[in-house]
Amino acid sequence: MTYRALELLNLPPDELSFLLDIGCGSGLSGEILDEEGYIWAGVDIAPSMLEVALEREVEGDLFLQDIGQGFGFRPGSFDGAISISVLQWLLNAETSHPTSSPPHRLSRFFTTLHSALRNPSRAVFQFYPSSDDQIQLITSAAQKAGFGGGVVVDYPNSNKARKVFLVLFVGGGGGGAGHQQVPEGLQGEEREDGKVMFERRREREAKREKGGKRKGVKDKDWILKKKELYRQRGKEGVPRDSKFTGRKRRAVF
Amino acid sequence: MVRLITHNLLACHVKNCTSNNFPLAFKDLGDTSLPAEQPDMIDDEFLQKLHHVLLEIHVEEGSMVCPNCNHVYPISNGIPNMLLAEHEIG
Ligand SMILES: [Zn+2]
Numbered sequence: 557m558t559y560r561a562l563e564l565l566n567l568p569p570d571e572l573s574f575l576l577d578i579g580c581g582s583g584l585s586g587e588i589l590d591e592e593g594y595i596w597a598g599v600d601i602a603p604s605m606l607e608v609a610l611e612r613e614v615e616g617d618l619f620l621q622d623i624g625q626g627f628g629f630r631p632g633s634f635d636g637a638i639s640i641s642v643l644q645w646l647l648n649a650e651t652s653h654p655t656s657s658p659p660h661r662l663s664r665f666f667t668t669l670h671s672a673l674r675n676p677s678r679a680v681f682q683f684y685p686s687s688d689d690q691i692q693l694i695t696s697a698a699q700k701a702g703f704g705g706g707v708v709v710d711y712p713n714s715n716k717a718r719k720v721f722l723v724l725f726v727g728g729g730g731g732g733a734g735h736q737q738v739p740e741g742l743q744g745e746e747r748e749d750g751k752v753m754f755e756r757r758r759e760r761e762a763k764r765e766k767g768g769k770r771k772g773v774k775d776k777d778w779i780l781k782k783k784e785l786y787r788q789r790g791k792e793g794v795p796r797d798s799k800f801t802g803r804k805r806r807a808v809f
Numbered sequence: 810m811v812r813l814i815t816h817n818l819l820a821c822h823v824k825n826c827t828s829n830n831f832p833l834a835f836k837d838l839g840d841t842s843l844p845a846e847q848p849d850m851i852d853d854e855f856l857q858k859l860h861h862v863l864l865e866i867h868v869e870e871g872s873m874v875c876p877n878c879n880h881v882y883p884i885s886n887g888i889p890n891m892l893l894a895e896h897e898i899g
Contacts, residue, residue: 621891621892
């Protein structure tokens with residue numbers, strides 16, 4: 557997904573680009589950014605994930621940040637931004653305080669991101685909207701903040717491979733022609749077993765992200781992230797992290 | 810991992826803190842390898858020092874303070890904590 561996001565960013569090929577990874581987590585995308593020769597900074601709300609990123613020795617500079625509070629980056633700092641599987645979290649109200657409402661958080665987020673990006677440039681978000689209303693809420697907040705662009709759906713007809721990207725433009729969005737053209741989604745052919753024919757690039761991505769073997773959805777990173785989020789929101793009784801966190805449990809009879 | 814070159818990106822984002830809100834001041838940085846004034850001649854020695862200060866100094870533990878509203882952004886493990894309290898959110 558990181559590779560696809562980079563493709564959608566459509567950065568000039570021979571220039572050094574400085575990117576922002578929004579919700580960088582444990583540095584999975586960051587490793588790819590390092591490999592691909594980008595300079596980057598990452599923000600995440602979960603200290604435990606950032607610590608994993610440090611252990612991974614990613615090159616990017618890391619910040620502990622709640623993106624719904626807005627960014628503290630100076631104007632025009634970044635040549636582009638990517639975000640993998642994060643945006644949907646902004647739709648949850650954290651407390652009853654007015655600054656915690658999803659519209660307020662979305663507005664803070666998009667407004668401060670828009671100003672942190674160079675003109676022209678792009679921001680690409682892969683995310684998991686649970687309804688068309690959510691997509692609507694997000695895109696209208698982005699528009700109000702001054703972004704152009706739109707939603708790109710890859711493999712729209714596949715349950716498994718369908719991926720939703722929000723591709724936002726600052727100014728013309730770069731990419732030469734100077735006009736805002738939202739990229740086309742990828743169209744895949746579904747095989748009989750229901751698995752989409754991925755391009756080679758995507759398989760490579762899967763391998764790199766998963767170290768060759770498929771990880772379960774609820775792996776340790778995922779659990780740590782989730783627990784951290786609950787703690788951030790002041791939820792009580794979140795189990796502490798231990799070496800047993802996310803370990804496979806055998807069925808006991 | 811707060812290199813000075815990254816620190817240079819940051820501005821305070823506390824509510825209504827919109828002017829004189831950067832650069833955030835490091836507390837207790839203690840590096841004095843660069844002269845206070847820009848030297849008349851930019852020589853290799855100066856460039857090396859500049860490289861050192863911009864790219865090689867990593868602030869691991871400490872804090873940054875907004876020159877305008879005095880909000881303190883702690884740095885722990887080299888990671889600046891940019892979180893705001895509810896009343897500070899714009
Ligand atoms: Zn301030």
